[in-house]
Amino acid sequence: MEAQEVVYLPISQVAEVAYCPRNFYYRAVEKVDLTDARMAQGSIAERKRDTRATIMREGKLQVRSVTVSSETLGVIGVIDVLEEGEFPCPVEYKTGSADEGLYERVQLCLQAMCLEETLGRVIPYGYLYYAGSRRRVCVDFDHILREKTLECVSEARRLLDSPTRPEPVNDWRCPGCSLLPICMPSEDRFLDGAGPKPRKPLPSLGIERVLYVDEQGAYLRKDGSRLAVTKDGQTLASIPLAHVDQLVLAGNVNLSTPLLKHLLRYDVEVVLLNAYGKYEGRFTPELSKNSVLRLRQYERSRDELFRVQVAKGMVAGKVHNMRAFLMRGNRSRGSAELETSIQRLTALVPSVERAVNLETLLGLEGAASHAYFQGFAALLGKDVAFDFQKRTRRPPKDPVNALLSLGYTLLCTDCITAAQVAGLDPYVGFYHIPIHGRPALALDLMEEFRVVVVDSVVLALINKGSIRPDDFEEKYGGWFLTERGREKFYAAYGQRKNTEVTHPIFDYTLPYRRVLELQARLLSKVVMDDIPAYQAFVTR
Known part of the structure; x- marks a missing residue:
């Protein structure tokens, strides 16, 4: 031996x-x-x-x-x-x-x-x-x-x-x-009932500065300590590499191998979208070495009771945020249509709390989304040049759906990043079933943020007149943003992620991009039994 x-x-x-x-x-x-x-x-x-x-x-x-x-x-x-x-x-x-x-x-x-x-x-x-x-x-x-x-x-x-x-x-x-x-010692002890609320937010380890490039035919290269964006021999932009935490490329945009190696070496991921904003893939830095957490995540993904408990928190958070969003929008409108949607969402809350399996939760979430989007149309201003009947995708059948689809794509990529930063596998979820190529955990995490991050951006762009009909084009049986329209959306989306909000559990203020990371870390602590239950981010 x-x-x-x-x-x-x-x-x-x-x-x-x-x-x-x-x-x-x-x-x-x-x-x-x-x-x-x-x-x-x-x-x-x-x-x-x-x-x-x-x-x-x-x-x-x-x-x-x-x-x-x-x-x-x-x-x-x-x-x-x-x-x-x-x-x-x-x-x-x-x-x-x-x-x-x-x-x-x-x-x-x-x-x-x-x-x-x-x-x-x-x-x-x-x-x-x-x-x-x-x-x-x-x-x-x-x-x-x-x-x-x-x-x-x-x-x-x-x-x-x-x-x-x-x-x-x-x-x-x-x-x-x-x-x-x-x-997160203070957060851990507070959620475990063993300590007071933490007094200030933690430092971030996530994505803070995102560079979006969708200039078709652009070429990105490393120029010393800077990232140069060029086209036809002309320099369009030159940015310090130290100021880039994530790079998002849409459409026919190329980058050099030395630049790609540098970005990956310094933990900067590169996200690829097609010209219409559909997610294509990403170059990701080295996988987290926290195999203990991922193994526990895989074990928990087979535990039906655990999955239901986590999913209930996520669906409850989504329904709450839908209802709060419509109520806030109805304060100055007094819309009967909005009130009907609000009442339907309110009636679903007890059913979500009583749900005992994932199939029931999926049905309740579908009913909530249907009620929400029926009311969402009433939030559009009377004088806007857009109409919205229902949520459609693949491809989006109208400009409003085109905005929602692009927003959800960006949010999903951010949730993939948040999961990876927290040491989790973004492709193994608890609410969404893992299917080849689908980031199930990222879809789990984004449920509570769809309304507060993406839908609020879409509504603001439309009602303020920032997005116009000529920012869209109809092709391939659907509606898509033009390059100018995407520029406007990227700017508004980035601004929304930097908007500060009070966390409902800890009462400290931090931007939405930090909230994404925080929620992913809280989920990882539930997986490891550090805290008893997952609590979704909800607006007040």
């Missing part, structure tokens, strides 16, 4: 157990890899130190970046500096000021224990050097610290096999943590 291969844990990750076990779980088990400015600064300083492999300092030889490991403990790591003297002394560099946290001492002690196993001699102490205060602190490797270090190794092994994340600490350690936007 072959001996079982030792699985080595990074020493820096084991030390995280002493600081925050949940942080360790995210990094070691779910493979979340995020850095903040402080960590980036530390990496830069480390690279500078590594330019000199050895150096004499105060009469002692210092060797940089020494790899050490322990087969007994199953750990491996890199000592920043190994200082020769009476005994080899490990030195760990830190960017901040001296705080002598336990996790830093555990990291240093574990490095020393690896050295001891390799050299067969005792390492009594080491040093922590804090660049912020230029202070060097001696750390004694006494029996108390050694016992604590071994406890951290043991706990790290236990967490590797645990199916659940540790509870969030939700204290002074959280504000400076690079994983704060993913961990």
